[in-house]
Amino acid sequence: MLRYLITGKDGQLATEFLKRFEGEAAGFSHKDLDIGNLDQVLECLQGLKPQIIINCAAYNYVDLAESRYYDAIRTNTIGVRNLAYGAKKIGALLVHFSTDYVFDGTKRIPYTEEDEPNPLSLYGKSKYMGELSIKEELLNYLIFRVSWVFGEGRQNFIYKLLTWAKDKERLQIAFDEVSCPTSTTTIVEITLRALKERLTGLYHLTNSGYASRYEWAVFILKSLGIKKEVTPVSSAIFNLPAKRPDFSAMSNKRISGLLELSIPTWQEATLERLKRL
Numbered sequence: 001m002l003r004y005l006i007t008g009k010d011g012q013l014a015t016e017f018l019k020r021f022e023g024e025a026a027g028f029s030h031k032d033l034d035i036g037n038l039d040q041v042l043e044c045l046q047g048l049k050p051q052i053i054i055n056c057a058a059y060n061y062v063d064l065a066e067s068r069y070y071d072a073i074r075t076n077t078i079g080v081r082n083l084a085y086g087a088k089k090i091g092a093l094l095v096h097f098s099t100d101y102v103f104d105g106t107k108r109i110p111y112t113e114e115d116e117p118n119p120l121s122l123y124g125k126s127k128y129m130g131e132l133s134i135k136e137e138l139l140n141y142l143i144f145r146v147s148w149v150f151g152e153g154r155q156n157f158i159y160k161l162l163t164w165a166k167d168k169e170r171l172q173i174a175f176d177e178v179s180c181p182t183s184t185t186t187i188v189e190i191t192l193r194a195l196k197e198r199l200t201g202l203y204h205l206t207n208s209g210y211a212s213r214y215e216w217a218v219f220i221l222k223s224l225g226i227k228k229e230v231t232p233v234s235s236a237i238f239n240l241p242a243k244r245p246d247f248s249a250m251s252n253k254r255i256s257g258l259l260e261l262s263i264p265t266w267q268e269a270t271l272e273r274l275k276r277l
Ligand SMILES: NC(=O)c1ccc[n+]([C@@H]2O[C@H](COP(=O)([O-])OP(=O)(O)OC[C@H]3O[C@@H](n4cnc5c(N)ncnc54)[C@H](OP(=O)(O)O)[C@@H]3O)[C@@H](O)[C@H]2O)c1
Pocket: 007, 008, 009, 010, 011, 012, 013, 014, 029, 030, 031, 033, 034, 035, 036, 055, 056, 057, 058, 059, 060, 074, 075, 079, 096, 097, 098, 099, 100, 146, 147, 148, 149, 150, 153, 155, 156
């Protein structure tokens, strides 16, 4: 019997899971398994009967989702419901990842699992509806809300910042977006501990502490000895299609308390990642 089935194989989080599992897992890329297609999902799950499904597939284009809402819904809501439905049929546990963008950013202290979501963007809505779909279909699930994820690959802030720094002498970075930079290594580590302890339910899973995009950028450039003029600016000047919460840091106290461990800070996790570049 297969232990783990991983969707969205080519993404940054799936890449980290697959590195850890070596042989215990089957990974499926978007083209091999489209989670938005129920027939494909059922055929795959009923054929392989994994004990644990780890859903790393997501439509993560926050700004594009404003004009391509159906694409976001198809993967982040319908796709997630398909997996939950399939998981119930074969008696598997579903592990899924959601986002801090389910919150509206009106709080000034880190969000807990008790706080009510109120997404500002269509991406955030599509992800929140994904969470609700799982809760409607299944009892046997783990949902982790994660934020500002970085690991191998291009779809993350560290990669983007270093690309901008190559081309420009002066950088403008938002000071009014605050959250928890979180490494794929931490997410995988904590997910595996939670599975070992047979936890189920919804948890906030982030590196400890929080920072603005500006503070994170300055930390990254300084750590790498890259000298650039970095100006803190309001995110309003970028005029992006999707509204983002200005404060969406989440508290990891519930999961770290249950697992009796302390989760590395965002600075430690960032340095660990930079060492591997
Ligand atoms: N990245 C962040 O900052 C961030 C923040 C908060 C939450 N999260 C959540 O964390 C999880 C992992 O994110 P990540 O950063 O690893 O994402 P990622 O690097 O963007 O990877 C997502 C993967 O999903 C695939 N995919 C998209 N639609 C699919 C579909 N319908 N069926 C199957 N595969 C599909 C993509 O393939 P194609 O590229 O070929 O479409 C891509 O390989 C996601 O749930 C994400 O929403 C991420």
